[in-house]
Amino acid sequence: xxxxxxxxxxxxxxxxxxxxxxxxxxxxxxxxxxxxxxxxxxxxxxxxxxxxxxxxxxxxxxxxxxxxxxxxxxxxxxxxxxxxxxxxxxxxxxxxxxxxxxxxxxxxxxxxxxxxxxxxxxxxxxxxxxxxxxxxxxxxxxxxxxxxxxxxxxxxx
Numbered sequence: 812x813x814x815x816x817x818x819x820x821x822x823x824x825x826x827x828x829x830x831x832x833x834x835x836x837x838x839x840x841x842x843x844x845x846x847x848x849x850x851x852x853x854x855x856x857x858x859x860x861x862x863x864x865x866x867x868x869x870x871x872x873x874x875x876x877x878x879x880x881x882x883x884x885x886x887x888x889x890x891x892x893x894x895x896x897x898x899x900x901x902x903x904x905x906x907x908x909x910x911x912x913x914x915x916x917x918x919x920x921x922x923x924x925x926x927x928x929x930x931x932x933x934x935x936x937x938x939x940x941x942x943x944x945x946x947x948x949x950x951x952x953x954x955x956x957x958x959x960x961x962x963x964x965x966x967x968x
Contacts, residue, residue, distance in 0.1 A: 815962050816840070816847075816931050817855050820887045823927050823960075824870075832926075838887045840929040841895050843937060845875040848889040852880070855887060892930075892939040898922060899946040922950050927958045934963035 820838050827836040842848040852864040852873035862869040865880025872881030874890040881888055898921060922928075928947065933940060951957060 816842070816851050817858065819960065819962060820927075820929060821855060821859065823929075824886055827926065833886070835926050836886045837925045838927045838929065839895070839925050840887065840889045841892045841931060841940075841943070842889060843892055843932050843935055843940070845878075845891055847932075848875050848891055849873050849878070849880075852887075852889040855889075892937070892943055895928070895943050896939055896946070899943065899950070922957065923954050925954075925957050927960060929960045929962060931962045932964070933961045934965045 820840050823838055824833075824836050827833055840848075840851070842851065849864075852871050856862065856864055856869060856871040859870060861871050862882075863880075864872045864885075865882055867882055868884065869882045870884060870886045872885040872888045873879070874881055874888060874894050876891065876893060930940060930944065947959060951959070
């Protein structure tokens with residue numbers, strides 16, 4: 812490849828940094844496979860001279876089934892499409908409890924803190940990716956600040 816999976820998230824972070832928006836930068840990058848998510852996170856951490864994913868001070872992390880390495884200040888997090896689906900579908904598992912002004916208990920959407928969602932390898936057209944894109948639509952209606960980026964190895968996807 813030409814480095815889209817490692818470079819685009821870093822370009823997005825640099826863009827936000829150049830505009831003094833680094834505190835709002837929270838980039839989620841999906842990959843279809845666990846190995847890709849973890850190895851890309853490791854690679855980007857090396858490129859940015861950041862500690863390894865999950866270590867204190869690391870701005871890069873990953874979240875895959877059975878393994879999570881995300882530091883508190885992570886700005887770029889690689890995950891599988893399955894993890895994104897779980898974030899979209901299981902509010903009680905992934906959302907934080909909140910209370911509104913009237914005292915009603917609800918859940919805050921962790922996706923609302925994201926600045927970008929990068930869906931990589933979209934040309935593979937698997938069911939999970941298509942379903943995630945469908946579920947992201949209503950999230951965008953309530954969170955118009957989130958930018959969705961679709962990346963493909965081919966232009967025909």
